[in-house]
Amino acid sequence: MTPADMDFPARSRAALAQPTLQRSLQGMRRMMPALRSAALAGLPDHAALRERARESRDHALEHLGHYLLEYERRVVAAGGVVHWARTAAEANDIVAGLCERAGARRVIKSKSMVTEEIRLNEALEARGLGVTETDLGEYIIQLRGERPSHILAPALHLGLAEIGATFERHHRRERRAPLTEAGEMLVEARAELRAVFQAADVGITGANFLVAETGAAVLVTNEGNADLVAALPAMHIVVTGIEKVVATLDDLGVLLRLLARSAIGESLSSYTTLVHGPRRAGDAAGPREFHVVLVDNGRSALLGTSRQEILRCIRCSACLNHCPVYTAIGGHAYGSVYSGPMGAVLTPAFEGLARTVDLPAASTLCGRCEEVCPVAIPLPRLLREWREDALRGGLTRPAERRALRLWQWLATHPVWYRFALGAVVRALRLMSVPAPGGGRRLRHLPWFGQGWFAVRDLPAPQGRTFQAQWRSREP
Amino acid sequence: MNTARTAMLAVIGRHGAPPAPAAPPVMSTEIVWAERARLFTAQATAGAATVVTVPTGAGVGPAIADYLDGARLGAEVHLSAPTRAVAGLALEPRLSCRAGPVPADGATLVSGCLAAVAAEGVVVLASGATHAAQAAFLAATHIVVVEAGQLLESLEALWQRLRALPAPLPRQISLVCGPSRTADLGVPSRLGAHGPLRVHVILVGGRPAAR
Ligand code: SF4
Numbered sequence: 001m002t003p004a005d006m007d008f009p010a011r012s013r014a015a016l017a018q019p020t021l022q023r024s025l026q027g028m029r030r031m032m033p034a035l036r037s038a039a040l041a042g043l044p045d046h047a048a049l050r051e052r053a054r055e056s057r058d059h060a061l062e063h064l065g066h067y068l069l070e071y072e073r074r075v076v077a078a079g080g081v082v083h084w085a086r087t088a089a090e091a092n093d094i095v096a097g098l099c100e101r102a103g104a105r106r107v108i109k110s111k112s113m114v115t116e117e118i119r120l121n122e123a124l125e126a127r128g129l130g131v132t133e134t135d136l137g138e139y140i141i142q143l144r145g146e147r148p149s150h151i152l153a154p155a156l157h158l159g160l161a162e163i164g165a166t167f168e169r170h171h172r173r174e175r176r177a178p179l180t181e182a183g184e185m186l187v188e189a190r191a192e193l194r195a196v197f198q199a200a201d202v203g204i205t206g207a208n209f210l211v212a213e214t215g216a217a218v219l220v221t222n223e224g225n226a227d228l229v230a231a232l233p234a235m236h237i238v239v240t241g242i243e244k245v246v247a248t249l250d251d252l253g254v255l256l257r258l259l260a261r262s263a264i265g266e267s268l269s270s271y272t273t274l275v276h277g278p279r280r281a282g283d284a285a286g287p288r289e290f291h292v293v294l295v296d297n298g299r300s301a302l303l304g305t306s307r308q309e310i311l312r313c314i315r316c317s318a319c320l321n322h323c324p325v326y327t328a329i330g331g332h333a334y335g336s337v338y339s340g341p342m343g344a345v346l347t348p349a350f351e352g353l354a355r356t357v358d359l360p361a362a363s364t365l366c367g368r369c370e371e372v373c374p375v376a377i378p379l380p381r382l383l384r385e386w387r388e389d390a391l392r393g394g395l396t397r398p399a400e401r402r403a404l405r406l407w408q409w410l411a412t413h414p415v416w417y418r419f420a421l422g423a424v425v426r427a428l429r430l431m432s433v434p435a436p437g438g439g440r441r442l443r444h445l446p447w448f449g450q451g452w453f454a455v456r457d458l459p460a461p462q463g464r465t466f467q468a469q470w471r472s473r474e475p
Numbered sequence: 476m477n478t479a480r481t482a483m484l485a486v487i488g489r490h491g492a493p494p495a496p497a498a499p500p501v502m503s504t505e506i507v508w509a510e511r512a513r514l515f516t517a518q519a520t521a522g523a524a525t526v527v528t529v530p531t532g533a534g535v536g537p538a539i540a541d542y543l544d545g546a547r548l549g550a551e552v553h554l555s556a557p558t559r560a561v562a563g564l565a566l567e568p569r570l571s572c573r574a575g576p577v578p579a580d581g582a583t584l585v586s587g588c589l590a591a592v593a594a595e596g597v598v599v600l601a602s603g604a605t606h607a608a609q610a611a612f613l614a615a616t617h618i619v620v621v622e623a624g625q626l627l628e629s630l631e632a633l634w635q636r637l638r639a640l641p642a643p644l645p646r647q648i649s650l651v652c653g654p655s656r657t658a659d660l661g662v663p664s665r666l667g668a669h670g671p672l673r674v675h676v677i678l679v680g681g682r683p684a685a686r
Pocket residue numbers: 312313314315316317318319320342369372373374375376377
């Protein structure tokens with residue numbers, strides 16, 4: 001659910017004026033592309049691996065029913081239970097019901113975008129359950145009552161000063177000096193969360209992948225928090241999207257090789273854990289109950305359509321990290337759980353185009369997202385499709401529609417087009433000033449582009465127009 | 476051609492008696508192991524783990540004691556998933572071995588493993604009767620002993636090994652490639668977010684361990 005007062009342009013302006021966010025985004029622009037390419041350069045044949053990854057995901061999606069049933073069969077054989085949820089509400093009911101039946105009071109979670117999508121925390125808290133996020137970034141924003149601003153680094157928008165102040169407000173302990181040092185913050189959060197881990201009744205994780213061949217739910221983290229969430233409480237619930245299933249361990253191997261390299265520029269995350277069912281008779285430890293909630297919530301409606309390809313997404317975040325729009329405004333501006341190019345494609349499908357029409361428009365269609373996507377999702381094409389739908393459905397802004405109509409009229413009336421273009425070119429030349437390095441530049445325009453000219457200029461038009469050159473070309 | 480064949484074999488035959496030879500020499504496991512160990516070390520080190528190799532199981536105890544001395548971590552260790560070399564540590568005079576679950580933060584865990592994968596620099600831990608999955612995450616220092624036959628080349632070899640286990644697979648199988656870390660407090664990443672601050676791997680050499 002998106003707040004009714006959402007307005008993408010207003011949120012973007014606010015984001016551009018946030019110094020901490022801008023510093024983080026600047027760091028991201030500077031580092032992430034280089035880290036990713038260096039990590040991928042270490043692979044003997046990246047292109048072939050990427051093609052194989054795309055095939056793996058397509059194969060699983062083409063036979064989604066088969067592999068989900070196969071997965072379910074394995075989980076049941078290992079002693080687990082699989083639940084199917086058509087909607088967010090159904091999923092939340094199932095999870096809350098399981099917690100209540102177990103007499104649970106305290107729930108711990110590891111970061112999961114699906115649970116953000118279905119607003120599981122709110123649903124559980126409404127039923128009187130205490131929920132604690134254990135991924136450090138997610139824990140910080142939970143304390144602050146905020147939403148994630150990046151699918152992998154949810155607290156990207158916060159600086160150390162803000163995090164320190166948050167801990168000082170929420171962690172009860174004696175302090176002689178303010179909390180300013182990252183190492184101290186880590187020690188403090190680790191100690192706080194250790195206590196929470198030990199006292200929890202239910203652990204909820206997402207899953208990066210489900211493997212049909214063995215019935216594994218695969219958890220990938222650098223912190224190791226998902227492993228503790230899965231191991232310590234008496235009940236472990238996995239909440240994940242139906243599209244996460246892959247056929248075999250070999251498919252998993254292909255995707256794991258690409259995931260961390262694309263995401264953080266490392267060959268593998270610190271911990272990759274395959275979970276199969278509850279503890280076995282004779283096991284030293286582990287939860288006695290294991291449940292998987294398979295969430296649809298709009299995914300199956302994409303199957304068999306031109307948008308099915310977005311379901312290949314493995315949530316690596318490479319498209320966010322390389323997007324000129326995301327890295328300028330960050331995730332909150334999108335007003336949705338999923339941000340960046342993948343979010344701009346997914347969100348209209350989940351929440352309806354009418355309330356999210358600005359998201360597919362927020363792209364330069366430069367194509368970097370498709371280039372870096374490890375499963376080769378044609379994000380620009382999918383964004384354009386949403387734009388076409390928006391225009392056909394009359395959802396675009398009136399000013400945009402009027403401008404497009406004017407453009408259409410001009411483009412189909414060559415005489416007027418030539419006249420208008422000639423007038424604009426002459427006016428721009430008149431307003432330009434001589435540049436130090438020779439030629440002429442535009443430094444400002446009276447009624448247009450103040451934001452642009454505040455930080456950069458434009459070359460003035462020079463020479464004849466394309467049409468004039470075309471007419472006088474040698475036969 | 477037949478003449479040439481006969482003539483040549485007549486000469487060659489004098490240099491090797493005709494009855495079928497004994498089996499030809501096989502690829503040395505020590506060479507294969509050494510190659511994998513080198514790759515594993517490079518990859519695991521990149522993941523901020525530390526790695527040492529010892530020629531036989533007998534070297535594991537002293538290697539652990541040296542590591543703990545060097546890092547000033549005391550002599551007390553908890554044992555888990557005891558493969559042969561790990562079980563043998565009970566006799567190591569420089570270590571004091573504890574049984575039972577890993578207690579609060581600060582403990583050192585020494586465990587065996589299911590396998591290790593050279594290409595990715597990961598050790599693979601499996602939960603079961605002798606190993607509680609959380610032990611490897613609650614400890615502050617985790618020392619993993621990898622026996623020679625457990626060092627595999629690739630993820631695909633690991634999948635083969637998992638397929639050979641009886642179904643269902645162990646409840647929690649973790650591929651670990653270094654200490655726990657987080658980038659949520661800015662870059663560079665910080666170690667010891669939830670799990671261990673130190674992961675130290677001991678590769679036991681390519682010679683079959685002496686029984
Ligand atoms: S769309 Fe592609 S690049 Fe973006 S998060 Fe998904 S898999 Fe990664």
